[in-house]
Amino acid sequence: MEKIQNSLRVSVEVNNVIFSFHEKSLKILLLKRADDPFAGKWELPGCYLEEEKTLEETAINILNRKAGISSAFLNQLGFFSDPDRDPRERVIGNSFIALIKYMDVGLNKEGDHLSWFAYTELPPLAFDHAAIIQIALEEMKFKLRFQPIGFELLPEDFTLTQLQRLYESVLEKPLDKRNFRKKILSLDLLEQSKDMTSEAEKRAATLYRFDKTKYVSLKEKGKKFTLY
Amino acid sequence: MEKIQNSLRVSVEVNNVIFSFHEKSLKILLLKRADDPFAGKWELPGCYLEEEKTLEETAINILNRKAGISSAFLNQLGFFSDPDRDPRERVIGNSFIALIKYMDVGLNKEGDHLSWFAYTELPPLAFDHAAIIQIALEEMKFKLRFQPIGFELLPEDFTLTQLQRLYESVLEKPLDKRNFRKKILSLDLLEQSKDMTSEAEKRAATLYRFDKTKYVSLKEKGKKFTLY
DNA sequence: TACCTTAGTGTACAAATTACCCCCTTAGCC
DNA sequence: GGCTAAGGGGGTAATTTGTACACTAAGGTA
Numbered sequence: 299m300e301k302i303q304n305s306l307r308v309s310v311e312v313n314n315v316i317f318s319f320h321e322k323s324l325k326i327l328l329l330k331r332a333d334d335p336f337a338g339k340w341e342l343p344g345c346y347l348e349e350e351k352t353l354e355e356t357a358i359n360i361l362n363r364k365a366g367i368s369s370a371f372l373n374q375l376g377f378f379s380d381p382d383r384d385p386r387e388r389v390i391g392n393s394f395i396a397l398i399k400y401m402d403v404g405l406n407k408e409g410d411h412l413s414w415f416a417y418t419e420l421p422p423l424a425f426d427h428a429a430i431i432q433i434a435l436e437e438m439k440f441k442l443r444f445q446p447i448g449f450e451l452l453p454e455d456f457t458l459t460q461l462q463r464l465y466e467s468v469l470e471k472p473l474d475k476r477n478f479r480k481k482i483l484s485l486d487l488l489e490q491s492k493d494m495t496s497e498a499e500k501r502a503a504t505l506y507r508f509d510k511t512k513y514v515s516l517k518e519k520g521k522k523f524t525l526y
Numbered sequence: 527m528e529k530i531q532n533s534l535r536v537s538v539e540v541n542n543v544i545f546s547f548h549e550k551s552l553k554i555l556l557l558k559r560a561d562d563p564f565a566g567k568w569e570l571p572g573c574y575l576e577e578e579k580t581l582e583e584t585a586i587n588i589l590n591r592k593a594g595i596s597s598a599f600l601n602q603l604g605f606f607s608d609p610d611r612d613p614r615e616r617v618i619g620n621s622f623i624a625l626i627k628y629m630d631v632g633l634n635k636e637g638d639h640l641s642w643f644a645y646t647e648l649p650p651l652a653f654d655h656a657a658i659i660q661i662a663l664e665e666m667k668f669k670l671r672f673q674p675i676g677f678e679l680l681p682e683d684f685t686l687t688q689l690q691r692l693y694e695s696v697l698e699k700p701l702d703k704r705n706f707r708k709k710i711l712s713l714d715l716l717e718q719s720k721d722m723t724s725e726a727e728k729r730a731a732t733l734y735r736f737d738k739t740k741y742v743s744l745k746e747k748g749k750k751f752t753l754y
Numbered sequence: 755t756a757c758c759t760t761a762g763t764g765t766a767c768a769a770a771t772t773a774c775c776c777c778c779t780t781a782g783c784c
Numbered sequence: 785g786g787c788t789a790a791g792g793g794g795g796t797a798a799t800t801t802g803t804a805c806a807c808t809a810a811g812g813t814a
């Protein structure tokens with residue numbers, strides 16, 4: 299079939315905003331740029347669209363190659379199309395939000411160039427990546443309240459305190475411990491793991507695990523997930 | 527500055543899912559294709575990315591040129607990148623949701639090729655546009671419950687019954703009239719217009735108007751908008 | 755004027771959210 | 785071994801929010 303006439307051809311890239319949670323704070327995984335433009339600044343892990351691959355497949359490849367992550371919860375964030383967002387030439391940016399478990403990242407790949415940053419303490423960023431991250435954060439704050447995505451950021455087995463710290467960090471407000479526990483357990487989405495925390499400091503805590511199957515079936519029955 | 531090496535250049539297009547509300551049903555504005563591929567099928571109003579324009583600006587141009595719409599509520603929906611979504615060549619699709627007032631569309635432009643369809647009775651669609659619309663509908667169902675976007679689909683002055691019909695149509699369930707009114711008025715986002723419906727059949731109804739300024743200030747104070 | 759259609763209203767009950775505090779267990783220190 | 789510091793874990797009452805439910809009012813049409 300004939301090619302399309304008069305249509306502009308431009309570069310297309312994928313940028314992943316990779317979130318995880320560690321030590322009481324939501325974190326974002328960034329890469330230090332070696333080369334110009336913006337050498338020395340930090341950027342979102344990304345690459346150009348590959349032939350015969352969808353943008354989703356490209357995003358998964360980025361996670362794999364740049365951070366050694368084999369599985370993640372991926373979600374489209376949006377596109378960024380300012381003609382000058384890349385000083386070299388026009389590049390349409392397509393962004394994903396990836397939620398991963400902190401321990402899944404091997405920080406050895408690409409040496410010191412890969413690093414986690416608390417979302418409140420971001421380094422100088424290249425291109426329009428500061429704006430992309432801003433939008434990703436708003437999206438996270440919104441979605442966390444209506445969709446059970448927080449669990450993707452924690453280890454498979456987690457304590458209720460960990461989960462509460464996560465919500466507190468993202469929503470930027472303290473939550474009442476008893477009310478939080480009552481609410482989250484009443485959602486009937488967590489099952490208790492056999493073990494308690496072992497290497498824990500102080501008193502051991504009960505470990506829970508998110509039951510995704512249960513969530514899907516409850517959702518189909520019209521049950522709503524909302525948390526503060 | 528030098529161009530980027532080894533980067534694929536592809537076509538980029540914008541497709542708008544244009545929603546409005548009329549006669550008890552959520553509607554989508556579609557265009558009948560004259561030419562191959564998919565001649566005779568219907569498509570989302572769209573065009574290719576223009577030089578020196580953002581995708582947002584391109585989306586506004588589409589609304590203007592294809593439907594004579596001068597103002598709309600625009601929101602990114604997402605991107606579609608299957609390598610075969612256009613049989614002619616690779617085209618990355620970027621979609622917006624546009625919410626407009628039904629009366630704002632001049633259906634004379636482009637003759638009979640432009641037409642509204644109830645979202646439950648869509649005609650055969652070109653490309654992957656059926657999939658795009660499906661995702662747009664899910665987005666609408668979700669957002670309508672947590673963001674005050676329904677008002678964008680109604681005339682500036684509307685009756686509470688109209689608003690209720692809109693929610694019933696999108697959420698696909700009947701709502702209790704008294705509870706709906708109580709709830710919507712308690713949100714304190716509507717102000718009464720001076721007039722009542724005049725050309726109305728039967729008993730005249732009170733007209734209301736959405737106060738966006740009030741919404742923004744209440745939102746900043748932490749007030750949440752949720753509706754069923 | 756009878757009848758049909760749409761507008762508009764209140765109350766009682768159930769469910770969800772919020773505010774609020776004390777004791778238990780363990781690790782580390784002396 | 786005893787003390788202290790740090791985190792784990794549990795319940796109740798007040799308030800707010802959601803839900804179920806039925807009649808009267810106004811206006812148009814036959």
